[in-house]
Amino acid sequence: MSIVSDTIALYRRELLIFKKNLITNTARAIIFPAVLILIFGNLGNNYLSHTKIAVVEYTYNQYVTQLLSSIESTGQFDVVAVTDQRSALSMLSNGTVDAVLVIEPSSNGISSPPSVIIYYSDTNFEVSGVAVSALESAAESISKSAQVAIKSINSNVQSSLVFSKQISYSSYLTGGIVVMVAVFGSVFGAGVTLITDKQIGFIKRVSMSPANKNAILLSKILYGLTVSTLYGIIALAIGILNGAQIAAGPIAITYIVVILALISLGFSSLSTLIAVRINRVDAFTIFANVITLPLWLLSGAFFPTTAFPKPLQFISNIDPMTYASQGIRYLMISGYYPANYQILDLSILIGFSLVLFIIASYMFKSVVK
Amino acid sequence: MKDIIKIESLVKRFGDFVALNNINLTIKEGELFGILGPNGAGKTTTINIIATLTKPTEGRVIVNGYDVVKNPEGVKKTINVMTQETIVEPDLTARQNLDLFARLYGITDKAERERKVMEGLERADLVRFADRYAGSFSGGMQRRLALSMSLINDPKIIILDEPTVGLDVQNRVRLWEEIKKLNKEENRTVILTTQYLEEADALCDRIAIIDHGQIKAIGTATELKKLVSKSLIIEIIPQKDYIEKVSSLLKEEFEIEINIENERITALYEGDPLEIAGKITDLLRRKKIPVNSFSIRLPTMDDVFIKLTGASLRDSASESNNLRANIMARR
Numbered sequence: 001m002s003i004v005s006d007t008i009a010l011y012r013r014e015l016l017i018f019k020k021n022l023i024t025n026t027a028r029a030i031i032f033p034a035v036l037i038l039i040f041g042n043l044g045n046n047y048l049s050h051t052k053i054a055v056v057e058y059t060y061n062q063y064v065t066q067l068l069s070s071i072e073s074t075g076q077f078d079v080v081a082v083t084d085q086r087s088a089l090s091m092l093s094n095g096t097v098d099a100v101l102v103i104e105p106s107s108n109g110i111s112s113p114p115s116v117i118i119y120y121s122d123t124n125f126e127v128s129g130v131a132v133s134a135l136e137s138a139a140e141s142i143s144k145s146a147q148v149a150i151k152s153i154n155s156n157v158q159s160s161l162v163f164s165k166q167i168s169y170s171s172y173l174t175g176g177i178v179v180m181v182a183v184f185g186s187v188f189g190a191g192v193t194l195i196t197d198k199q200i201g202f203i204k205r206v207s208m209s210p211a212n213k214n215a216i217l218l219s220k221i222l223y224g225l226t227v228s229t230l231y232g233i234i235a236l237a238i239g240i241l242n243g244a245q246i247a248a249g250p251i252a253i254t255y256i257v258v259i260l261a262l263i264s265l266g267f268s269s270l271s272t273l274i275a276v277r278i279n280r281v282d283a284f285t286i287f288a289n290v291i292t293l294p295l296w297l298l299s300g301a302f303f304p305t306t307a308f309p310k311p312l313q314f315i316s317n318i319d320p321m322t323y324a325s326q327g328i329r330y331l332m333i334s335g336y337y338p339a340n341y342q343i344l345d346l347s348i349l350i351g352f353s354l355v356l357f358i359i360a361s362y363m364f365k366s367v368v369k
Numbered sequence: 370m371k372d373i374i375k376i377e378s379l380v381k382r383f384g385d386f387v388a389l390n391n392i393n394l395t396i397k398e399g400e401l402f403g404i405l406g407p408n409g410a411g412k413t414t415t416i417n418i419i420a421t422l423t424k425p426t427e428g429r430v431i432v433n434g435y436d437v438v439k440n441p442e443g444v445k446k447t448i449n450v451m452t453q454e455t456i457v458e459p460d461l462t463a464r465q466n467l468d469l470f471a472r473l474y475g476i477t478d479k480a481e482r483e484r485k486v487m488e489g490l491e492r493a494d495l496v497r498f499a500d501r502y503a504g505s506f507s508g509g510m511q512r513r514l515a516l517s518m519s520l521i522n523d524p525k526i527i528i529l530d531e532p533t534v535g536l537d538v539q540n541r542v543r544l545w546e547e548i549k550k551l552n553k554e555e556n557r558t559v560i561l562t563t564q565y566l567e568e569a570d571a572l573c574d575r576i577a578i579i580d581h582g583q584i585k586a587i588g589t590a591t592e593l594k595k596l597v598s599k600s601l602i603i604e605i606i607p608q609k610d611y612i613e614k615v616s617s618l619l620k621e622e623f624e625i626e627i628n629i630e631n632e633r634i635t636a637l638y639e640g641d642p643l644e645i646a647g648k649i650t651d652l653l654r655r656k657k658i659p660v661n662s663f664s665i666r667l668p669t670m671d672d673v674f675i676k677l678t679g680a681s682l683r684d685s686a687s688e689s690n691n692l693r694a695n696i697m698a699r700r
């Protein structure tokens with residue numbers, strides 16, 4: 001029999017069962033993200049973190065006072081006074097500050113407007129982009145004759161999306177929760193149904209039919225992928241209703257769905273992979289939790305990974321969920337998804353999904369014999 | 370008649386445990402063949418090998434000309450199995466369950482599939498419940514649905530693994546009728562495993578008795594019973610006050626051993642049943658002794674089983690269960 005028609009038949013079965021339990025499934029899809037987004041997204045301070053800038057003042061006059069007070073008045077920046085340019089730039093390169101503002105020594109006498117140089121790290125574009133434009137407008141507003149130069153430095157600062165005044169924590173959180181919901185949906189969707197199918201003897205029954213055995217695995221993974229992508233979209237809708245924005249515009253939702261589908265494919269495969277050797281749902285739950293909970297917490301779903309200690313940052317860097325939520329946050333928060341990050345995120349997600357899918361198909365042979 | 374299943378020197382080992390030890394068996398086309406044995410005797414293992422679910426360790430199994438190892442796909446198209454556990458999807462309706470298996474058995478044409486599904490519903494007597502979820506069905510209804518699902522590909526050979534376990538008397542009798550119909554009217558070869566002696570006795574053309582992975586005897590129920598003894602069993606239940614009188618009369622007239630149990634008189638007798646029946650009825654009539662019941666019959670399958678395996682079915686079952694538990698514990 002053809003693997004395609006068998007997969008369709010079995011996938012259809014999964015969807016019919018899903019439809020039968022539609023109310024439970026919908027409730028499950030809504031409650032989890034709703035609770036997390038509504039509680040964590042609203043009850044905390046929505047503007048948790050400000051952009052940090054280091055200010056080096058080589059001149060001190062009325063213009064400088066005016067500039068600094070105009071920067072303060074935006075309420076967007078934490079200003080750190082630093083005595084010399086060199087230490088300010090090293091703070092920028094190690095990520096202590098997000099931008100450096102250097103007020104040049106005044107050449108035209110003490111009472112003239114000074115030149116201003118803004119440094120930002122080009123590996124930390126999302127933050128710096130916002131900061132630079134705000135600083136730039138502040139600097140220009142004090143005097144038309146002020147010389148504003150913007151320079152970027154290459155640094156080793158690790159990239160991460162940070163929320164600031166204009167970016168609500170709700171949007172940040174939604175990005176993480178959407179990925180989490182998709183991952184949990186896949187892990188507890190595909191694998192658990194495979195175990196219950198083994199328990200009621202369904203797998204054995206299908207193995208007795210001429211149906212292609214790999215169709216069982218394919219239908220499970222497809223089902224996990226469909227359902228968890230759907231759950232992710234529902235979570236996204238809840239986030240949007242709660243005030244999260246998609247900076248890249250509504251068309252970016254398609255991109256978000258692609259990212260969700262990729263991460264769901266990977267984790268659905270992982271789920272069937274675990275379920276192959278386990279015959280009890282409770283034992284499966286333990287395994288699945290042990291794997292997914294740390295990956296979730298380390299993916300920066302709640303807080304930026306840059307706040308983690310180095311060893312945890314390392315794990316975060318090999319966690320596929322990090323890349324999925326990073327991609328979604330670029331689309332939701334900054335509205336600009338740099339090409340190099342697109343390539344990085346997508347290739348990691350595709351690689352992860354493919355590798356797990358191949359391992360799962362290999363392992364699955366032992367179930368059906 | 371053509372041999373449709375040929376099992377030659379079949380051995381199946383699970384680690385140290387020998388599940389099947391040199392099984393040789395031939396099943397003819399159109400036969401209703403019973404495999405009788407206690408739990409753990411090797412019935413399901415035999416079935417699983419025929420159904421290509423388990424590979425034999427040694428030996429050869431040919432089903433309808435296809436080798437189960439070399440051409441499992443060919444085998445699967447010829448046969449279908451109703452498993453011991455009732456496997457229906459509780460979250461699908463009766464119709465959806467049948468439709469799913471019609472698809473898995475490669476019935477791609479929509480009209481044909483609908484026809485098959487309708488046939489299945491009619492066979493299971495579930496037309497009225499076609500769009501109810503199988504999870505809401507009683508055990509008997511689920512079993513009927515499972516049987517219909519196993520017939521969706523119109524198989525030449527249908528294997529029923531302990532089909533009546535856990536059914537009430539009504540449902541059991543109904544299923545027996547259905548099984549007879551599959552065999553006699555629809556001309557399918559039926560292989561039936563059972564641990565119920567009366568089931569094998571009532572249904573099967575031929576029976577193989579299997580214990581500890583070995584075939585102890587094969588034959589018709591009558592042939593097997595003759596293996597035990599050529600004797601007939603005479604059973605008389607007289608009215609209460611005449612028990613003593615009847616037993617002494619029988620002893621005197623026919624010189625046979627009498628056994629009295631619960632107002633029931635039994636005796637073993639070798640010879641022509643009609644002749645002795647005439648003599649006994651004449652005697653009782655002459656002496657004007659009122660009798661509630663009178664019968665002459667062959668030994669039952671239980672007697673056969675005890676003779677062949679050295680234990681009654683129940684003892685044998687618990688013994689093999691213990692053995693199985695030990696093996697599981699060692700793993």
